[in-house]
Amino acid sequence: MVELTMKDMHETLITPCGMNCRICIGFFGYTMSGKKRKMKCVGCKPSDKSCAFIKKFCKKLTNKEIDYCHKCTDFPCKQLQKLDKRYREKYNMSMIENLEYIKKNGMKKFLQAQEEKYKCLKCQAIICVHNGICYSCDDLNKNK
Numbered sequence: 001m002v003e004l005t006m007k008d009m010h011e012t013l014i015t016p017c018g019m020n021c022r023i024c025i026g027f028f029g030y031t032m033s034g035k036k037r038k039m040k041c042v043g044c045k046p047s048d049k050s051c052a053f054i055k056k057f058c059k060k061l062t063n064k065e066i067d068y069c070h071k072c073t074d075f076p077c078k079q080l081q082k083l084d085k086r087y088r089e090k091y092n093m094s095m096i097e098n099l100e101y102i103k104k105n106g107m108k109k110f111l112q113a114q115e116e117k118y119k120c121l122k123c124q125a126i127i128c129v130h131n132g133i134c135y136s137c138d139d140l141n142k143n144k
């Protein structure tokens with residue numbers, strides 16, 4: 001696994017279903033309720049396990065037949081739409097939009113856009129999509 005600074009996004013942390021593990025609360029080392037996890041999640045691809053998201057529901061993903069959902073003939077399938085709806089409503093984020101952006105503009109541009117979108121207003125480190133917290137300076141980025 002590549003060494004990441006607090007400001008880096010990386011392709012290996014973009015999941016097949018369009019989530020960016022780098023901004024996930026599990027990657028910062030916390031549970032959804034805010035408690036510290038025993039171990040930080042290293043991300044979907046690096047850990048090669050099925051997280052709570054979509055991978056465990058889809059044979060194409062678990063069998064590694066598809067690397068990103070936008071390449072699937074069923075895209076966006078019901079399961080992905082369900083997850084996407086929840087994320088749009090709760091966290092102002094869309095997996096489907098992420099994947100469409102990657103398809104249209106490429107991974108490099110997507111990572112640059114993510115760096116801008118999830119940058120702490122105070123210290124420029126990456127903030128968490130689930131609660132807006134910057135775990136580098138403890139700032140709550142309320143406007144994001």
Ligand code: SF4
Binds near residue numbers: 027045
């Ligand atoms: S919990 Fe899931 S989305 Fe979050 S960092 Fe781990 S693998 Fe990625």
Ligand code: SF4
Binds near residue numbers: 054078
């Ligand atoms: S879009 Fe295709 S690859 Fe992705 S979860 Fe749905 S069925 Fe699986």
Ligand SMILES: [Zn+2]
Binds near residue numbers: 120121135136138139
């Ligand atoms: Zn900060």
